[in-house]
Amino acid sequence: MPPTLASLVHHSALKLTVRAGGDRLDVPVRWAHVSELADPVPYMEGGELLLITALKLDAEDPETMRRYVRRLAKAGVVGLGFAVGVNYEDIPKALVDAAEEEGLPLLEVPRRTPFLAISKAVSAAIAADQYRAVTAGFAAQRELTRQALTDGPQGLLRALAAQVDGWAALYDASGAVVGAAPEWAGRRAARLTAEVERLRERPAPASAVVGGGGGGPEHPGPDDRHDDRIELHSLGTGRRPRAALAVGTASALGTAERYAVHSAIALLTLTTERSRSLHAAQQRIGAAVLCMLLAGEPDHARAVAGDLYGGLLDAPFRVIVADATPVSAAGDGTGDPFDGLTEVVESAAARAGEAVLVVPEGDRLVALVTDGGAAAAACARYTAALESARAAGGVGPESGDEDGLVVGLSAPAGPIAAAAAYKQAEQALSVARRRGRVFVEHEQLAAGSVLPLLADDAVKAFADGLLRALHEHDATGRGDLVASLRAWLSRHGQWDAAAADLGVHRHTLRYRMRRVEEILGRSLDDPDVRMELWLALKATSPE
Helix, strand or coil, rough: CCEEEHHHHCCCCCCCEEEEEECCCCCECCCEECCCCCCCCCHCCCCCCECCCCCCCCCCCHHHHHHHHHHHHCCCCCEEEEEEECCCCCCCCCHHHHHHCCCCCEEEEEECCCCHHHHHHHHHHHHHHHHHHHHHHHHHHHHHHHHHHHHHHHHHHHHHHHHCCCCEEECCCCCEEEEECCCHHHHHHCCCHHHHHHHHCCCCCCCEEEECCCCCCCCCCCCHHHCCCEEEEEEEECCCCCCCEEEECCCCCHHHHHHHHHHHHHHHHHHCCCCCHHHHHHHHHHHHHHHHHCCCCHHHHHHHHHHHHHHCCCCCEEEEECCCCHHHHHCCCCCCCCCCHHHHHHHHHHHHCCCCEEEEEEEHHHEEEECCCHHHHHHHHHHHHHHHHHHHCCCCCCCCCCHHHHHHHCEEECCHHHCCCCHHHHHHHHHHHHHHCEEHHHHHHHHHHHHHCCHHHHHHHHHHHHHHHHHHHHHHCCCCCHHHHHHHHHHHCCCHHHHHHCCCCCHHHHHHHHHHHHHHCCCCCHHHHHHHHHHHHHHCCCC
């Protein structure tokens, strides 16, 4: 459960005292926020415990306090914490009366309890609640997987209904109910045929939230509730979904329940798809494995991967991140820019007997390939051919649908370092896009130099702006400050050596550097200033 005002009051280290609104302490606290503004409402989102010392408030004026408390309550603030012994030795009666009148809980904060301690207590409770939800979600995933393997879809539906404390039903391609749990849910689910039909008209994956449709008034039962919240999810990745899942609950799903539903979607897709669609179900499992790896849960990832991707996680792998601008041959943007890359990588892995994990991720494609394996080599050959075709003025090696493809490849990694490898691939992808390349490996970045990055237009603009005043000074013929600055920086501030390079006396060079400081308004004693100036000089004159 998230923290509540009651849990904070019962926190022995905080020593809080309820002064008003004692009957409303069970409300959840989303955050603890400190503000001494006379009107903090524009900065509130609702659900906060507001902490004040009344530094800028006339807390003894009844009308002022009524307006203040009324605005807080309307903004969704759940409680007010007042620190005594700071600006007021006790909470003014005007504030207590206003809080009682509005029903807003008012907590007295003793002087020895810093606001930071309250904020930490709320933050820790929220983090603990989130951790419990995530842990429960992973436990639900394991249980759903076990039920699906032992009892098939019906066992999975029973487990899902228990996890969400509601009901679940499975529909086939025609919209007919083929399974439900508990038993009474079959009648409830049958009334949603029209909604399922509408969902099937939308490209998969699709979802919708519906409700209502209870039974008759003569013999109401658990299946006849009007107030349940129902989520419908399509199953399958074809143009028309092959199945659908309905989940009914009394209220919106929490984090753990959401994990359970997403796991059920993946598992039901696996058990209901056939032939071509089996590949799509495997992609869902791959997405779950990838999600767990990136979340730092390698053990859970191994458990879900099983024989399908387990071999991939037992050896060093590399992460591929691909991005593209869809360009179809017809010019209507309907082509999939990743089709060619996906086919090449998966075909190479199949021929070599390797496991490969390919997951569409929004407008990107993410893949895990064995380090040194056939899939990684095929990716390198494919992108090399694509880059050659672009250089020659063509489009792609085999089709016109991948002209905008950009690919980044991580260094070898294991399951524990999957998140770091993903970031490496993203960095390589970013560099490839900036340099106009198709394919960049992260190891190439470490072996290169930072200086080519200075060619970025934004860096050049910054450099020009930084050095503009010096160039304008030199244009008047009153000195050569830019060249002097470059020589002084290249000699690490050694006056005699830099002066000798310039052919001037060191006192002349010292005068010029003082002029640089005066014109720029910055001290050359600051190492950050010297660094920025040196990079600016390299960016504007890299030769």
